[in-house]
Amino acid sequence: MRDWAKARRERTHHLIELGGLVQKAGLVDLTDDDRATLLGAFLDIAGQLQGGNETTPIDLKTRWRRAGLHAFDRDREHDRTTGGNDHD
Numbered sequence: 001m002r003d004w005a006k007a008r009r010e011r012t013h014h015l016i017e018l019g020g021l022v023q024k025a026g027l028v029d030l031t032d033d034d035r036a037t038l039l040g041a042f043l044d045i046a047g048q049l050q051g052g053n054e055t056t057p058i059d060l061k062t063r064w065r066r067a068g069l070h071a072f073d074r075d076r077e078h079d080r081t082t083g084g085n086d087h088d
Contacts, residue, residue, distance in 0.1 A: 022038065048060055
């Protein structure tokens with residue numbers, strides 16, 4: 001496989017995973033699949049991470065990471081107890 005094709009495949013896989021996180025967080029349903037709303041939310045998050053507010057970017061990332069890890073743990077536990085067969 002050519003290097004450019006491999007890089008493109010890896011990028012595509014990465015973008016699909018990121019889209020899966022948007023879905024997993026429930027944002028697609030909560031925004032009625034409104035991409036402008038989703039983009040606005042992401043821009044707001046980016047603005048928060050650029051600083052200029054009471055909470056530091058490091059504190060925000062720490063809080064968000066902790067919540068994300070907790071959600072992944074809940075999913076793993078759920079999959080373990082149900083056999084992982086009832087995801088959407």
